[in-house]
Amino acid sequence: MKTENIKVACSSCNLRELCMPVGLEPTELQRIDDIVAKRRKVRRREMLFRNGDRFTSLYAIRTGVFKTRVASQDGRDQVTGFQMAGEIIGLDGIVNDQHTCDAVALEDSEVCVMPFDRIEELSREVTALQRHVHQIMSREIVREHGVMMLLGSMxxxxxxxxxxxxxxxxxxxxxxxxxxxxxxxxxxxxxxxxxxxxxxxxxxxxxxxxxxxxxxxxxxxxxxxxxxxxxxxxxxxx
Amino acid sequence: MKTENIKVACSSCNLRELCMPVGLEPTELQRIDDIVAKRRKVRRREMLFRNGDRFTSLYAIRTGVFKTRVASQDGRDQVTGFQMAGEIIGLDGIVNDQHTCDAVALEDSEVCVMPFDRIEELSREVTALQRHVHQIMSREIVREHGVMMLLGSMxxxxxxxxxxxxxxxxxxxxxxxxxxxxxxxxxxxxxxxxxxxxxxxxxxxxxxxxxxxxxxxxxxxxxxxxxxxxxxxxxxxx
DNA sequence: CGTGGTTTTGATCATAATCAACGTCTGTGG
DNA sequence: CCACAGACGTTGATTATGATCAAAACCACG
The missing domain is CATH 1.10.10.10 (Winged helix-like DNA-binding domain superfamily/Winged helix DNA-binding domain)
Incomplete structure (x- = not known):
């Protein structure tokens, strides 16, 4: 689990159209830069977080692919999604300050670690960020509706x-x-x-x-x- | 579609432990009162909102039961949930300013209409409300994970x-x-x-x-x- | 007191699961 | 660089689960 403290600027990230700061003004974009605490590399088969881990941060995928999965009591597990560059994972942890699924890298990957308290703090000041956070969560809800359709009636x-x-x-x-x-x-x-x-x-x-x-x-x-x-x-x- | 402009106080609502303002201080609770613009009665079989409707508000169910459903192109539809008193519906509309599912009352029901721009405005000032909105959305994501488990492997x-x-x-x-x-x-x-x-x-x-x-x-x-x-x-x- | 929506139950069928065997690729260590 | 072990993938035969088709009973409601 290698981490880097190199400053990463969202404002110059080539994923910025897909990731967090979509629709922000340049001045706002600069302020967003400091919600990314650090980057973290996750190697194939390693877990970024797992069921039961304390929730602290959301993660923006810079490179690589993840799967998320939930487990039932009796050991069966269900993949809940495949995530790729620019997508945000960890939203499941917000409600109980604890993750309820595992996020496993399917190839060597790198994520931006975004401490959630900083996101909350900053989104109180930057309206466009607040809106964006809401949209990300809503998008995930809508995506899951699609999966329910898939699983339920196709x-x-x-x-x-x-x-x-x-x-x-x-x-x-x-x-x-x-x-x-x-x-x-x-x-x-x-x-x-x-x-x-x-x-x-x-x-x-x-x-x-x-x-x-x-x-x-x-x-x-x-x-x-x-x-x-x-x-x-x-x-x-x- | 009957609406009432009678002022409804969250601070005196008997659902306050289940609904929006869980975990708020009394002083904060008072400020929350004015995110509820009005109540709206929805009769059995009527829709609170439908796929394609412009998104303006979240709805807190006061009484009654709803189902939400999504429809595929070819007419099949999939029920995505059953919601009851104290639960919040309409989150799907945030991402594209447009609802992507129908919310149908299964019995005569009543909801509190909460304009989303007011929620956003107030949650910039009241930290506990901000946190609560995030939790509601996260809870919905986690619930849907459970449904995926159900549909996918049971x-x-x-x-x-x-x-x-x-x-x-x-x-x-x-x-x-x-x-x-x-x-x-x-x-x-x-x-x-x-x-x-x-x-x-x-x-x-x-x-x-x-x-x-x-x-x-x-x-x-x-x-x-x-x-x-x-x-x-x-x-x-x- | 019909009428239509809903529910139950039975018989049969279709889809995907299971069991099984074999083939192929990948990554590791010699 | 090669050999090997283990993971991964394909395909076939059979079975199980739930879907479909059908008919009748039941209930709610206007």
Whole structure:
């Protein structure tokens, strides 16, 4: 768990359009700089925080990919999301000053540590930051509504199609290819997120390949017919 | 859509321990009073807000029960929660200034309308309110994690058992019986929330009755063996 | 006192889970 | 750099769970 105290300026961060300070004036942006206490590197398979840890900070992902997961009493666990550069994790800890899920790095990653009391302090003064914090939390709530829709009323193919399109879209927003992507997570992790077993994920990917919708080879995936995937989600377009 | 401009004081509301101003000092509590612009009555089957409505306010439920639901393009919809007295709805609207779900009253209900700009304004001054708003949003995120766990990795019996226990617990926190409750929602709505068809909900309830776990007659339900239900969720307790 | 929405129950079917075997890749240590 | 162990992924056969289709009973409400 390596940490650095090098000053990192949000105002010069190339993620600033995706991350915390979206929509801030330059003068405000400077004030935001000092909510980032430090950066922290998290290596593949390491946890940024875990269930039960005392909550102190939110984390903005600079590089890398994380999964978050919750565990039930009897050991089953459920992946609740995959997060990438510019996204904020740790919001679950606010309510009880304690984290209720694990955040695991899926590849070597780096985050900005933002002590929550500083965020609160500063967002009392900077209206745009206050608004932004509210939006981040609301966005997470809306995202989870989408996942509930996925899990509650879609079939395996639809879930996986929606997942792939969502992943590609988010990667594209970060400057990556619209169609080519590397799955940083295992089939089992995808399955856990989508409420499917790993065999079903594998089979469904194979089927998508047979149908000419995608090409997969291990973790490398290319979306060949993005429109076809979309059609799977909105069947028959009624 | 009837509204009343009668001044409602949070400081004298019997829900104040459950609702917005939990943990505030009396002097702060008085200041909170004027975030409640008015009350609004919503009759059974009416919508408090719907997908696409402009977001202006959060709503604290004074009496009654709501469901929230999201709709997919092709008309399927997914119940995302059932909310009762003291709970806050409308958080989904913050991120895009627009609601992304419908809130439907399951019985004649009344809410406190809290314009969000006033909440933001006041929470810049009253630290405890700021903290409370953050906690409400975080609590909703954590609740949804639980639903994802439910939908993603539990079987029908487990889902329904968890649902009934959660409902009973929340009603008990509001002064109702720990074991006796009235289901304000249909089997279909329960099914939508739990990712099951209404027939499965009905069958599973019947099975619980055969097993002596509950007694059901229409919407009236009594939990006979709460420990037995709990055991269903944590199978074998390993 | 119908009428329509809701609920129950039965029979059958579809989807994804499970069990199993094998193939492939990755990373580690010699 | 290679060999090996263990994790990861694919595919097939079978099963279990819950969905679907169908019919009847029940209730609430106008």
């Amino acid at each position: 079939r395996a193919e639809e879930r996986l199609a929606a997942f792939l399109l969502n992943l590609a879209q988010r990667l594209h927003a970060r400057g990556f290819s619209r169609s080519e992507l590397v799955l940083r997570m295992t089939r089992e992790e995808i399955g856990s997120y989508l409420g499917l077993k790993l065999e079903t994920v594998s089979r469904t990917l194979s089927k998508f390949m047979d149908d000419g919708l995608i090409e997969v080879q291990q973790r490398n995936l290319r979306i060949v017919d993005s429109e076809g995937l979309r059609r799977l989600i909105t069947p028959a377009a009624c | 079987r029908a019996e487990e889902r329904l058992a968890a649902f009934l226990l959660n409902l009973a617990q929340r009603l008990h926190a509001r002064g109702f019986s720990r074991s006796e409750l009235v289901l304000r929602m249909t089997r279909e709505e329960i099914g939508s929330y739990l990712g099951l068809k209404l027939e499965t909900v009905s069958r599973t309830l019947s099975k619980f009755m055969d097993d002596g776990l509950i007694e059901v007659q229409q919407r009236n339900l009594r939990i006979v063996d709460s420990e037995g239900l709990r055991r269903l969720i944590t199978p074998a307790a390993c």
